[in-house]
Amino acid sequence: MRGGNSMKNSIIAGTIAGFVSSVVMAVFEIGGLYKLFSTTLAGIPINIQTMLLYTIIYGVISGIIWGVFYAFFYDYIPSKGVKKGLIYGIIIWIISPIHNAGAGVMYGYFSWAIPYAIATFFSIGIVYGIVLGYLYKPPK
Numbered sequence: 544m545r546g547g548n549s550m551k552n553s554i555i556a557g558t559i560a561g562f563v564s565s566v567v568m569a570v571f572e573i574g575g576l577y578k579l580f581s582t583t584l585a586g587i588p589i590n591i592q593t594m595l596l597y598t599i600i601y602g603v604i605s606g607i608i609w610g611v612f613y614a615f616f617y618d619y620i621p622s623k624g625v626k627k628g629l630i631y632g633i634i635i636w637i638i639s640p641i642h643n644a645g646a647g648v649m650y651g652y653f654s655w656a657i658p659y660a661i662a663t664f665f666s667i668g669i670v671y672g673i674v675l676g677y678l679y680k681p682p683k
Contacts, residue, residue, distance in 0.1 A: 561606015
């Protein structure tokens with residue numbers, strides 16, 4: 544079957560990279576990065592367990608999806624190995640989280656957009672890309 548091993552490798556690598564990325568994102572959310580840029584005392588009325596659960600589930604699911612795309616576009620991404628994953632992670636960061644932050648600014652969430660862009664740069668652009676580039680091995 545053509546592409547079967549590559550698909551399995553990309554799903555496994557995407558799952559692990561998404562989990563690691565979501566843990567980094569949760570650290571940024573809990574660590575107070577959003578409070579540095581906030582001018583109001585109001586926050587999202589959820590507890591930390593709910594936020595962690597949402598962040599990890601979202602990270603794993605999106606990690607699988609972006610991992611499959613990584614396998615599909617693997618030959619078109621320049622460089623090799625971990626650097627290839629890092630370039631792909633920055634491409635993902637430019638496409639998805641920056642779009643969300645821009646939409647947040649358009650709807651008036653100014654104090655949310657900057658820390659979200661910073662946190663996703665490190666969690667998705669750097670950590671997800673490096674872990675995916677390290678774990679994914681293309682079929683020979």
